[in-house]
Amino acid sequence: MRRLIAGNWKMNGLISSQAEIEALKGLTGGATCDIVVCPPFTLIDRAVEAVKGSNLVIGAQDCHAQSSGAHTGEISAEMLADLGVRYVILGHSERRVLNGEDDEIVMGKALAAHRAGLISIVCVGETRHERDEARALEVVGEQLRGSVPEGATSRHLVIAYEPVWAIGTGLVPTSEQIEEVHAAIRQMLKERLGDDGHLVKILYGGSVKASNAAVIFGLRNVDGALVGGASLKASEFAGIISAAV
Numbered sequence: 113m114r115r116l117i118a119g120n121w122k123m124n125g126l127i128s129s130q131a132e133i134e135a136l137k138g139l140t141g142g143a144t145c146d147i148v149v150c151p152p153f154t155l156i157d158r159a160v161e162a163v164k165g166s167n168l169v170i171g172a173q174d175c176h177a178q179s180s181g182a183h184t185g186e187i188s189a190e191m192l193a194d195l196g197v198r199y200v201i202l203g204h205s206e207r208r209v210l211n212g213e214d215d216e217i218v219m220g221k222a223l224a225a226h227r228a229g230l231i232s233i234v235c236v237g238e239t240r241h242e243r244d245e246a247r248a249l250e251v252v253g254e255q256l257r258g259s260v261p262e263g264a265t266s267r268h269l270v271i272a273y274e275p276v277w278a279i280g281t282g283l284v285p286t287s288e289q290i291e292e293v294h295a296a297i298r299q300m301l302k303e304r305l306g307d308d309g310h311l312v313k314i315l316y317g318g319s320v321k322a323s324n325a326a327v328i329f330g331l332r333n334v335d336g337a338l339v340g341g342a343s344l345k346a347s348e349f350a351g352i353i354s355a356a357v
């Protein structure tokens with residue numbers, strides 16, 4: 113399966129950060145994987161212009177479930193598609209935990225994204241406490257069943273497994289832990305979506321860096337990565353991308 117490497121800039125980046133996208137274009141011309149940069153909303157318009165003619169595409173970090181209406185401060189999937197956005201990250205743990213987004217909300221957003229022709233990157237993952245209680249597979253299963261719309265297809269859906277305790281901490285699960293969860297996700301996708309479930313890309317996210325990317329990409333059922341901090345510097349992000357052969 114062609115790998116997918118997505119960079120989530122989170123709430124980082126000013127107009128001057130455009131330089132990182134320009135640098136990334138220069139560093140990844142020969143890449144053989146799909147590459148997505150998800151800057152904050154404020155930079156999306158410029159970023160879409162900047163990547164024209166390159167092998168990079170632009171994603172967003174969230175969208176609303178409705179296409180328009182009285183939702184002050186929100187951005188719809190249609191608006192993002194209108195700008196030339198191709199992907200949208202949904203259900204990131206920073207939104208699930210801090211903004212109280214539950215599975216039902218994430219599913220509504222995923223449906224909206226698919227209607228608008230966007231590819232959703234739906235995030236799932238257990239907390240440290242849930243892993244310590246040996247509930248990682250149960251939690252991830254619940255999130256998947258609750259967040260992934262029935263009838264979703266591999267053309268519109270990507271899953272990112274992001275253990276909450278590995279995000280921004282420098283901690284990475286063991287290879288066995290990653291393989292166990294990814295295999296379970298693969299099986300659940302097949303049960304939910306039929307044979308097409310096998311074609312849904314499953315990304316790993318949580319403290320991915322250029323120095324550990326090759327090992328992670330070598331694991332079974334890992335089809336790429338959702339990268340946070342290490343996506344902010346073009347040289348580091350390019351190092352991750354070059355490991356995704």
Ligand SMILES: O=C[C@H](O)COP(=O)(O)O
Pocket residue numbers: 120204274278279280281282317318319320338339340341342
């Ligand atoms: O969306 C990205 C993840 O939250 C991972 O962040 P991180 O690479 O900084 O640990």
